[in-house]
Amino acid sequence: MxxxxxxxxxxxxxxxxxxxxxxxxxxxxxxxxxxxxxxxxxxxxxxxxxxxxxxxxxxxxxxxxxxxxxxxxxxxxxxxxxxxxxxxxxxxxxxxMSAPLRASRTVVPAGYRLRTWSRAGVTRTLVRTADGAFAARGQIAVTGSTAVVDQVETDPAHQRRGLGRLVMATLADAAAGQAATVGVLGATLEGRALYERVGWRVLAxxxxxxxxxxxxxx
Missing domain, CATH: 3.40.1390 (Udp-n-acetylmuramoylalanyl-d-glutamate--2,6- Diaminopimelate Ligase; Chain: A, domain 1)
Known part of the structure; x- marks a missing residue:
């Protein structure tokens, strides 16, 4: 879709x-x-x-x-x-930006832990270091067949380690599991580079x- x-x-x-x-x-x-x-x-x-x-x-x-x-x-x-x-x-x-949402396998990089939970229609994912420090996060809200990715963030000390890609894949997988087929988000200039690398395209x-x-x- x-x-x-x-x-x-x-x-x-x-x-x-x-x-x-x-x-x-x-x-x-x-x-x-x-x-x-x-x-x-x-x-x-x-x-x-x-x-x-x-x-x-x-x-x-x-x-x-x-x-x-x-x-x-x-x-x-x-x-x-x-x-x-x-x-x-x-x-x-x-x-x-927009992209189709598909389930995919996610691999957590060595030295990090991933936790994902859902509440009140919103799924959140959190990446922490082995000792519990914040590394990255994001959330997605499903509304029928569409879903909105929101508040994706990677700590500067942990950038360029695949954590943004991990967050996006985890959120897409969660939304696809709730029957959402297409995602949409508002991207900053910095975030746009990440989203384009994982298959999102600019609409406006x-x-x-x-x-x-x-x-x-x-």
Whole structure:
């Protein structure tokens, strides 16, 4: 299975991300979705399935509270001039990516231990060293036939040892075991290299913007 178009992939990403983070149910609108996240530095987010200057300008002018985020599937240089005062692009260029999910054998590198568990619709995997120190992690939320990979991280001291590949294979295996056939994720520029090596492909550019704290200077 693959997504018929980017809009379908975005909807799957929004739904799975909300499950992964324990956020509120996404609320649809003509331009996309709004999700109440409820964290001090991430109160809510707007995800635009289609972005244009008029829509972005209206949303960012109306959202004046700090820690409101916006996600749009356009490059940073396109989004930046559309933002109202007080908003800024955050995190650099990212990508929406997808791949088919298949079960596969995973081999844990020598000197590491792997633990995987599921709760409330989310499967998490954790890689630790032999003495118990953190090495890598990731999680995946299954929503029907699709699944969202989220929060994949490898400690810098343990990079280039196959742990990112191990995490991705473990998550894909867990999702495939729950009848998910296609995965989607939001990738940073650094993460994109790993995901491409294990068979993921870019569907669209992804840019994040956030409303900063405090009064806006004239």
């Amino acid at each position: 693959s997504f018929r178009n980017t809009a379908e992939a975005v909807e799957a990403w929004v739904e799975g991300w909300a499950v992964s983070r324990g956020a509120a149910e996404p609320v649809p609108s003509p331009w996309g979705f709004t999700i109440d996240v409820g964290l001090p530095q991430h109160v809510m987010r707007h995800v635009l399935t289609t972005a244009d200057e008029t829509t972005v300008r209206k949303i960012t002018e109306n959202a004046t509270a700090p820690a409101v985020w916006l996600k749009a599937f356009v490059p940073p240089e396109t989004l930046t001039p559309w933002l109202a005062s007080g908003w800024s692009v955050s995190g650099g260029p990212s990508s929406l 550019p992804l840019t994040s913007a956030v409303r900063g704290p405090g009064p806006v200077e004239a």
